[in-house]
Amino acid sequence: QSVLTQPPSVSGAPGQRVTISCTGSSSNIGAGYDVHWYQQLPGTAPKLLINGNNNRPSGVPDRFSGPKSGTSASLAITGLQAEDEADYYCQSYDSSLSAWVFGGGTKLTVL
Amino acid sequence: QVQLVQSGAEVKKPGASVKVSCKASGYTFVRYGISWVRQAPGQGLEWMGWISVYNGNTNYAQKLQGRVTMTTDTSTSTAYLELTSLRSDDTAVYYCARAPTTELDFWGQGTLVTVSS
Numbered sequence: 687q688s689v690l691t692q693p694p695s696v697s698g699a700p701g702q703r704v705t706i707s708c709t710g711s712s713s714n715i716g717a718g719y720d721v722h723w724y725q726q727l728p729g730t731a732p733k734l735l736i737n738g739n740n741n742r743p744s745g746v747p748d749r750f751s752g753p754k755s756g757t758s759a760s761l762a763i764t765g766l767q768a769e770d771e772a773d774y775y776c777q778s779y780d781s782s783l784s785a786w787v788f789g790g791g792t793k794l795t796v797l
Numbered sequence: 798q799v800q801l802v803q804s805g806a807e808v809k810k811p812g813a814s815v816k817v818s819c820k821a822s823g824y825t826f827v828r829y830g831i832s833w834v835r836q837a838p839g840q841g842l843e844w845m846g847w848i849s850v851y852n853g854n855t856n857y858a859q860k861l862q863g864r865v866t867m868t869t870d871t872s873t874s875t876a877y878l879e880l881t882s883l884r885s886d887d888t889a890v891y892y893c894a895r896a897p898t899t900e901l902d903f904w905g906q907g908t909l910v911t912v913s914s
Contacts, residue, residue, distance in 0.1 A: 688841065722900040724842075731892055731904040732834075732842065738900060775842050779899045785858055786832065786899065791841040 689714060690776050690789035697795040698766045706761040706792045708776030714787060716757035719779040723752050723761045726773040726791075735774070736761065763794075771796045799823040801893055801905035808911045814881040817908045819893030826874040827851050830896035833867060833878045835889040836907075843889075847896060848876065883912045 691709040698704040708721060715721055723736035734743055736752035751762045759778075763770055776789040804818040819831065833845040846857035848867040857865050866879045876893055891908045894901035 720899055724901070726842075731907050732894075732901075733904070734900060734902050737902065738898075743902065777842075777844075777899075777901070783859065784856065786844040786847065788834075788842045788844060 688790040689787040692789035713782040714780040721759040799903045803905040806909040816879045819876040831876040837889040
């Protein structure tokens with residue numbers, strides 16, 4: 687069971703907006719630690735998508751955003767495209783575990 | 798450009814040890830930490846630990862304490878992960894990743910370690 691909770695799957699049609707939630711606690715997201723999001727395409731290494739609370743690394747389209755509120759964060763994808771079909775993971779730091787923690791991952795299906 | 802190139806796939810017997818390498822290029826090696834993350838077949842990402850390349854400080858995941866060792870060689874810009882007393886549930890793809898702070902901004906291609914008798 688992951689410290690950060692994500693839905694196992696989400697889906698949407700091309701052009702639609704989808705959100706993926708990441709729920710933590712007072713020892714990680716709620717304590718103010720940054721939340722990062724990764725995209726993992728099938729058979730490839732994860733790629734940093736959102737860095738430090740809603741900052742996109744160079745080359746990541748602005749269709750992706752990652753707001754945080756309280757003990758939760760979310761990844762929003764607008765204008766869904768077939769190439770967005772992938773697994774998405776949130777990640778933060780947990781002070782009670784003194785460890786970096788990942789969510790269990792969410793599989794995005796583009797219908 | 799930043800690159801992390803990992804060593805090739807390994808097949809090990811239960812009880813054996815494995816050492817995976819991760820050669821960095823395209824940046825100043827000592828200025829960033831390195832984290833190791835693994836992914837069992839069909840499963841999610843699991844953080845294994847972090848090493849400061851600057852001073853060698855480490856932080857290992859509690860469940861791996863006593864079996865994992867992370868080291869670096871600054872002369873060759875290479876990070877190493879050693880895992881001992883291998884079990885079947887250690888079968889996974891192992892990734893190294895550059896860690897500027899708490900995020901992992903560049904990842905290696907992954908190394909498949911298979912533990913099987």
